[in-house]
Structure formats: C-alpha cells, structure tokens
Amino acid sequence: MTAVREARVFRLPDLGEGLTEAEIVAWRVAPGERVGVDQVVIEVETAKAVVEVPVPYAGTVLELHADVGAVLPVGAPLISVSGAEATAPTAEQHGEDAPAGSGNVLVGYGTSPAGTRRGRRAGVSAAPTVTTSSRAEDRGTDPAAAPLVISPLVRVLARRHGVDLSTVVPSGVHGVILRCDVEQAIAANARPAKRRATEAGGAAADERVPLRGLRRAVAEKLARSSAIPHATTWVDVDATVLVEAREVLRAADPTRQIGLLALLARFCIAGLRKYPELNSTVDVERGEIVRLSDIHLGLAAQTERGLMVPVVREAHRKTTAELADELATLTRLARSGGLPPKALTGSTFTLNNYGVFGVDGSTPLINHPEAAILGVGRIVDKPWVVDGALAVRKVAQLSLTFDHRVCDGGVAGGFLRYVADCVEHPAVLLADV
Numbered sequence: 001m002t003a004v005r006e007a008r009v010f011r012l013p014d015l016g017e018g019l020t021e022a023e024i025v026a027w028r029v030a031p032g033e034r035v036g037v038d039q040v041v042i043e044v045e046t047a048k049a050v051v052e053v054p055v056p057y058a059g060t061v062l063e064l065h066a067d068v069g070a071v072l073p074v075g076a077p078l079i080s081v082s083g084a085e086a087t088a089p090t091a092e093q094h095g096e097d098a099p100a101g102s103g104n105v106l107v108g109y110g111t112s113p114a115g116t117r118r119g120r121r122a123g124v125s126a127a128p129t130v131t132t133s134s135r136a137e138d139r140g141t142d143p144a145a146a147p148l149v150i151s152p153l154v155r156v157l158a159r160r161h162g163v164d165l166s167t168v169v170p171s172g173v174h175g176v177i178l179r180c181d182v183e184q185a186i187a188a189n190a191r192p193a194k195r196r197a198t199e200a201g202g203a204a205a206d207e208r209v210p211l212r213g214l215r216r217a218v219a220e221k222l223a224r225s226s227a228i229p230h231a232t233t234w235v236d237v238d239a240t241v242l243v244e245a246r247e248v249l250r251a252a253d254p255t256r257q258i259g260l261l262a263l264l265a266r267f268c269i270a271g272l273r274k275y276p277e278l279n280s281t282v283d284v285e286r287g288e289i290v291r292l293s294d295i296h297l298g299l300a301a302q303t304e305r306g307l308m309v310p311v312v313r314e315a316h317r318k319t320t321a322e323l324a325d326e327l328a329t330l331t332r333l334a335r336s337g338g339l340p341p342k343a344l345t346g347s348t349f350t351l352n353n354y355g356v357f358g359v360d361g362s363t364p365l366i367n368h369p370e371a372a373i374l375g376v377g378r379i380v381d382k383p384w385v386v387d388g389a390l391a392v393r394k395v396a397q398l399s400l401t402f403d404h405r406v407c408d409g410g411v412a413g414g415f416l417r418y419v420a421d422c423v424e425h426p427a428v429l430l431a432d433v
Contacts, residue, residue, distance in 0.1 A: 007062065007080060007081070007082045007083070008057050008059070008080070008081050009065075009077050009078075009079075009080050010041075010055050010056065010057065010077075010078050010079045010080075010081065011075050011076060011077055011078060012044070012053075012072050012073070012074050012075060012076050012077075012078050013053065013074070014074050015044075015046055015051060015074070015341065019046045019047060019074070019341070020073060020074055021046075021071055021072060021073045021074065022044035022045060022046045022051070022071070022072060022074075023044060023045045023046075023069065023070070023071045023072075023212055023213055024042065024043075024044055024066055024067070024068050024069060024070050024071075024072065025043040025044055025045050025050060025068065025155065025156050026042070026043045026068060026155050026156075027041070027042055027064055027068065028040055028041050028042060028043065029041045029042075029061050029064075029079075030061065030064070031061050031062065031063060031064060032060065032061060033060070033061050034058075034059070034060055034061075035055055035057070035058065035059065035060075035061060035081060036058050037055075037056060037057065037058045038054045038055075038056070039054055039055055040052045040053065040054045041053065041054065041055045041061075041078075041079055042078060042079070044072075045156070045212075045213045045214075046213065046341065047213055047214055047216065047217030049337070049339060049340065049341050049344070050337055051341075053078075055079060055081065057081045058081075059081040059082055059083045060081065060082050060083055061079060061080070061081060061082075062080040062081060062082040063079070063080040064078075064079055065077040065078055065079060065080070066078065068159060069159070071212060146166075147165040147166055147168065147170070147177055148170065148172075148174065148175050148176045148177060154177060154178065154179050154182055157179065157182050157183070157186075158182045158185075160209075161182075161186045161189070162189070163182055163185045163186060163189065165177060165182075167185070168181050168182060168185050169181065179304060213305075214305045214306045214308070215306050218306055218307055221367070221368055222365055224368040224369075225365045225366045225367070225368045226365070228366055228368065228403050228405075229403065229404045229405060230366055230401050230402060230403055230404060231401070231402060231404050231409065231412070232363050232364075232399055232400065232401045232402075233399070233400050233402075233409065233412055233413055233416055234361065234397055234398060234399040234400070234416075235397070235398055235416055235417070235420050236395055236396070236397050236398075237395065237396055237397070237398055237420045237423045237424055238384055238386075238393045238394070238395060238423075238424050239260075239379050239393075239394045239395065239396045239423050239424070240393045240394045241424060241425065241426060242260065242263060242423050242424070242426055243260070243379065243394050245263070245426045246258065246259065246260055246263065256321045256324065257324065257328070258320060258321060258324040259324060259327075259328075260379070261299075261324075261327055261351070261353055262320055262321075262323045262324035262327055263320065263426070264351060264353075264374075264376060264419075264423070265297055265299075265312070265315065265323050265327065265351055266320045266323060266429065267418075267419045267422040267423065267429065268297065268349065268351055268374055268419060269295055269297065269315055269316050270418070270422065270429055270432050270433070271415045271418045271419045271422075272295055272316075272349060272415075273295075273316070273432070274414075274415070274418060274432070275407075275411050275414055275415040275418070276291050277289075277291065277371070277406050277407040277411050278349065278371055278372040278402060278406070278407065278411065278412070278415055279291065279292050279295055279348050279349055279371070280292055280348075280371045280406050281348070281369045281370065281371060282369070282371070282403065282405055282406065289405070289406050292348050294313075294314055294316065294348070295314070295315050295316040295348055295349060296311050296312065296313050296314065296315065296346050296347050296348045296349075297311065297312045297315035297347065297348075297349060297350075297351060298310070298311050298312075298347030298348075298349065298350035298351070298367055298370070299311075299312065299327055299330060299331065299350070299351055299353075300350055300351070300352035300353070300354075300364075300367075300373075301330075301331050301334045301335065302356075302357075303334050303335045303337070304335070304337070305337065308334045308339070308344060309344060309347055309350055309367055310330035310331070310333070310334050310339055310343050310344060311330075311343060311344065311345065311346055311347045312326050312327065312330065313346065330343065347367060347370060348370060349370055349371075349372060349373070349374075350364075350366075350367040350370060350373040350374075351373075351374050351376070352364045352373055352374065352375045352376070353375075353376045354375055354376070354377065355376050355377045355378035355379065355396065356378075358378055359377060359378060360377040360378060360380070360396075360397055361375075361377045361397040361399055362375050362377070362399060363375075363399060363401060364399055364401050365401065366401055366402075366403060370403075371402060371403040371405075371406045371407075372400060372401065372402040372403065372406075372412070372415075373400070373401050374398060374399070374400050374416075374419065375398070375399040375400075375401070376396060376397075376398060376399075377396050377397040377398075377399075378396065379394050379395070379396040380394070380395060380396075381393070381394060381395075382394075382395040396423075398416060398419060398420055398423070400412055400415065400416045
C-alpha cells in the first residue's frame with residue numbers, strides 16, 4: 001500500500017447491481033471539516049436502497065460538488081479532499097480479492113482494519129450497506145443539541161416539504177423523529193397556506209413529486225411488465241383447513257412462528273417443481289425460453305419507499321420453518337430500509353400477498369423478467385358448500401398471472417389448481433416431499 005499526499009476528488013462509485021445513478025439524500029460533512037479513511041461522508045438513494053458511502057481519503061474537505069437532491073451518474077465528482085492521504089488502487093478495486101485496508105471506496109468493503117465491520121464475511125460477497133442511522137453523534141455534534149432522525153428517508157421527506165427538523169416534536173423513543181412526526185408538521189404547515197390562498201380567492205398549487213429512485217425503478221419495471229403477453233387465471237379456495245394447520249404447527253412448537261405466507265410459499269415451490277415452465281424467463285435476443293434450475297422466491301412487500309420484492313434465494317432447499325424465518329426477516333428489513341440492493345434482485349417467481357390491504361382479489365403484474373406471479377387475497381368468512389350442505393368457511397382468492405410465451409393455459413391452470421388443492425388439503429403436499 002503506497003501512501004501519497006495530494007488533493008483528491010472522490011467520485012460516485014459503482015454501487016453494483018446495474019445501478020447507474022443515485023440521488024444525494026444528505027451530506028454528512030461540510031467544507032473545512034477533517035475526514036478519516038473509510039468515514040461515511042454522504043448518503044445517496046439509488047433505485048433499490050439508501051446507501052452510505054465512505055471516502056477512501058483522510059484530509060480536509062475542500063468542496064462538495066453537488067447539492068442535496070441532485071441526481072448524479074456513476075463517476076460524477078462528489079467531494080474534494082485537500083492534503084489527502086490516500087491509498088493506491090488495489091486488486092479489490094478491480095474486482096479481485098485484496099487484504100484488509102485495501103482502500104476500497106464502497107460501503108461494505110472497508111478501507112482500513114477499523115472498517116472491517118463493513119467487510120465481507122467468508123463466502124459472502126460484500127454489498128453497499130443500507131443506512132440505519134443518521135444520528136447527530138455520527139456527524140461529530142452534540143446529540144443533545146441536534147434532532148435525532150434514524151431514517152434518512154425522514155430527512156428527505158422533511159427537505160422536500162421545507163420542514164425544519166429542529167421545530168418538529170419527536171414521538172419516537174429517546175426523542176427520535178419519526179415519519180409521522182414530519183407528516184404532521186407538513187400538514188400543519190399546509191393548513192395556513194391553504195387558508196391564505198382561500199382568503200385571497202385563489203387555489204392551492206398542485207404538488208409535483210419527482211419520479212426518482214425506487215419510484216422510478218418501479219415505474220420502469222411495471223412498464224416492461226405491461227409489454228409481456230400475459231394472461232390471468234384465478235380460483236376461490238377454502239382455506240379453513242390451512243388456517244387450522246397453521247395453528248397446529250404453532251401449538252406444536254411456539255418458537256417456530258410459521259405463518260400462512262410461509263405455507264403458501266411452500267405450496268408455490270412444490271408447484272413450480274411440477275410445472276417448471278413457470279420458473280423461467282424469456283431470452284428475447286436469442287429467441288429462447290430459459291427454464292431455471294433454482295427457485296429464488298420473491299415476496300412483494302409494501303414499504304415506506306414503495307413496493308419492494310426481497311428475495312429468498314434457493315427457496316427449494318429450505319424447510320418450511322426456514323422459509324418462515326427468512327420471509328419474516330426480509331419483510332422486516334424491507335420495511336425498515338435495511339435491505340442491501342443484492343437482496344432485491346434475482347427472483348425467479350413472485351408471491352404477492354395483497355390480502356394484507358383488505359382486498360379480495362387483484363390482477364398481479366409479472367415481476368419482469370419472471371414468467372409468473374401468484375397473488376393472494378384476504379381470507380374471510382364466506383358461505384361455502386361442504387358435502388352438499390351450506391357452511392361458513394374461510395375463503396380466499398388466488399390469482400396467477402403468467403407469460404403466455406412460456407406456456408399455455410393448461411400449464412398455468414394446472415399449477416394454480418395444484419396450489420389451490422394444497423391450500424384446501426395441505427396433506428396433498430406430502431406426496432411431493
């Protein structure tokens with residue numbers, strides 16, 4: 001490692017996963033401040049997550065090259081550090097393995113032994129770290145004199161609506177400002193403005209929200225999905241026995257909280273093994289259907305940042321209990337903003353539980369470049385005929401949207417009927433495990 005002392009310009013690094021740009025969420029330093037090697041200097045929002053980015057130089061901040069809110073391409077100047085003590089490029093910066101203290105500039109890799117808390121674990125590729133804290137003490141200021149904001153998304157919301165965080169009354173534990181606190185402040189600020197506009201005989205101005213970050217990524221993916229020649233088929237199912245089976249599993253081992261979503265995931269995995277046409281993708285350039293050997297199950301989850309699809313990799317190799325644990329972990333991290341970008345890519349089939357929104361059915365859109373998606377509506381008590389007699393049963397609707405290029409209705413209907421049979425008679429699955 002060769003040390004040099006000179007003014008250096010640190011540029012927006014390649015954040016991986018095909019990301020080509022990022023929006024500046026917050027600066028963690030200011031001109032004139034001293035920075036150390038591997039110190040986080042900026043938070044940026046990509047199409048997948050909010051990421052903390054460290055600087056690979058030690059020195060004094062000379063200039064910040066872009067303002068908060070700016071959208072920059074990879075390679076654009078971020079910060080100049082004068083009198084910087086930097087490390088020479090290493091093998092790891094070129095995609096090869098290198099020892100600790102390599103001078104790598106991506107969060108998750110570490111540039112010094114002290115930064116190994118972000119380093120890669122054995123056998124696991126490191127990835128940019130999603131920010132979980134923007135505390136005042138992280139910036140070297142007195143925490144008692146500064147507002148505490150855990151989520152950088154809360155800062156973005158406040159900035160976009162002109163809310164001074166120092167005036168917001170926190171409702172979180174230990175005085176943490178939550179999103180609901182900022183939303184209340186926005187509403188409070190809007191009321192006087194609307195009243196003034198009404199008194200002046202005018203109307204309030206329309207709000208324009210930039211289509212950026214995750215929202216733009218979702219929009220682009222949905223646009224690609226709409227171009228797929230797709231069809232949707234659905235069926236109502238009696239989920240009474242499934243609900244009872246869940247309760248039996250929970251009673252048998254209270255430490256294993258196996259939910260309905262994990263059981264549905266198990267049914268989908270078994271169904272994809274019987275109907276592999278739906279675990280595929282279309283290679284348009286080569287004119288081929290690629291039937292995938294591994295099942296990476298995506299789970300559509302609604303978060304504060306928008307719709308995300310965290311992925312359970314190699315789901316076919318996991319037990320139902322393991323599926324339940326991983327689904328719970330991924331959902332929690334997605335909603336808290338703690339998922340790394342790598343956890344949001346690579347799914348081969350998606351399960352969408354929109355029943356949590358209190359709706360019975362929907363037409364799920366294929367998560368491009370997958371070939372199918374299963375949607376699940378809410379489970380509600382409805383009249384149902386059992387053995388020729390009317391009874392009240394727990395009923396749900398399953399909807400399957402599939403790419404008509406990879407199969408015809410017979411395959412899609414066969415998969416959906418198999419999953420439905422598993423819901424109504426979970427013991428059916430025993431024949432295939």
